[in-house]
Amino acid sequence: MSVSVEVRDLSIVFGSGPSAVKVLPSVSFSVKAGECFGLVGESGSGKSTVLRCMSMLTDFWKGEVLIDGRSVRDIPLIERCRMLQMVFQDPYGSLHPRQSVRTVLNEPLVIHKLDDREERMRRAITDVGLPVSFLDRFPHQLSGGQRQRVAIARALILEPSLLLLDEPTSALDVSVQAEILNLLQRLREERGFTYIMVTHDLAVVDHMCDRFAVMLRGEVTEILPHEAIATNGATHAYARELIGAS
Ligand code: ADP
Numbered sequence: 001m002s003v004s005v006e007v008r009d010l011s012i013v014f015g016s017g018p019s020a021v022k023v024l025p026s027v028s029f030s031v032k033a034g035e036c037f038g039l040v041g042e043s044g045s046g047k048s049t050v051l052r053c054m055s056m057l058t059d060f061w062k063g064e065v066l067i068d069g070r071s072v073r074d075i076p077l078i079e080r081c082r083m084l085q086m087v088f089q090d091p092y093g094s095l096h097p098r099q100s101v102r103t104v105l106n107e108p109l110v111i112h113k114l115d116d117r118e119e120r121m122r123r124a125i126t127d128v129g130l131p132v133s134f135l136d137r138f139p140h141q142l143s144g145g146q147r148q149r150v151a152i153a154r155a156l157i158l159e160p161s162l163l164l165l166d167e168p169t170s171a172l173d174v175s176v177q178a179e180i181l182n183l184l185q186r187l188r189e190e191r192g193f194t195y196i197m198v199t200h201d202l203a204v205v206d207h208m209c210d211r212f213a214v215m216l217r218g219e220v221t222e223i224l225p226h227e228a229i230a231t232n233g234a235t236h237a238y239a240r241e242l243i244g245a246s
């Protein structure tokens with residue numbers, strides 16, 4: 001259960017006239033079905049914007065995003081949600097303080113009119129390594145790592161094939177980061193997901209990703225296999241500098 005992704009000449013300009021800001025001049029890359037593809041680069045280089053375009057959270061872009069050869073623009077919202085999901089850096093930000101874990105996980109099941117909701121919620125929470133009793137907890141009763149596990153369960157509950165991960169471990173302690181990465185790795189091995197993962201940590205790329213793109217000021221400077229980190233096999237000066245500094 002995985003899909004291929006092709007991003008072709010993606011460009012985005014915020015605003016218009018003299019104040020227009022070109023955030024992505026033109027970005028292209030392709031990701032094979034079942035691959036974990038990394039996006040790295042300095043803060044503000046447009047990594048999150050790429051993911052937001054892919055999931056149609058922002059719609060002001062030109063170019064093509066193809067999932068298994070279909071343009072995301074042509075995939076109805078309800079189908080798109082079952083195909084791709086995002087996980088964000090700050091799990092607190094994506095969980096409502098007054099909503100229990102059960103409410104968070106139930107909502108997409110109701111929207112998508114799925115049966116066996118209790119069973120699906122129990123499976124989702126145990127899949128991310130939390131006890132079923134946690135369904136009745138609220139965000140303030142969870143640690144940062146547990147909140148991120150709930151956010152991942154929320155992303156998994158519709159059984160998507162593609163996960164867009166925007167710095168999913170950056171807000172967590174180092175030991176908790178490793179736990180979440182191991183969880184993501186295990187889920188990928190079990191389900192064959194396609195992952196596109198933004199991170200600023202090249203050790204995470206080396207551990208998790210098959211290939212990665214280095215972004216600079218809204219452009220992909222180079223696409224490299226993860227082995228290039230150990231040997232610093234980059235040819236572009238910025239990519240070399242980034243890998244050299246890690
Ligand atoms: P990254 O995730 O690599 O840190 P982002 O994709 O968040 O970078 O942002 C890239 C650039 O786009 C930044 O300079 C940011 O200020 C700008 N940007 C993002 N969203 C908007 C917006 N809605 N309007 C104007 N500029 C934006």
Ligand code: MG
Nearest residue numbers: 047048049166
């Ligand atoms: Mg970002």
